Amino acid sequence: MSQEFVKVASTSDVPSGSLKAVDLGQDQIVIANVNGKYYAIGRECNHAKWDLSEGELEGESITCAGHGAKWNLKTGEGSFPMPLESEPVYDVKVDGSDILLKKRE
């Protein structure tokens, strides 16, 4: 069953260079704005559950505020420095000022 895109935020909620926590059903997600391009991955760090929306955006990755694991926003892959289980990745669509997400199959 394919999912539909669902509105989770407005573009004004996520200025360039920022992170925002949103929920989509049961999923806890962090949206990142990298120079006007939006990414979304699961926000509970797979190392020890810190909230990635409190991490630091660097290029196209988030560094977890907990212990410094790096999460690739394009692939959901994490390293600490060994690989961690990947975060789910969400497709992002911008429609006017709406940000919509859909879990990547």
Ligand code: FES
């Ligand atoms: S909880 Fe994220 S690096 Fe430890």
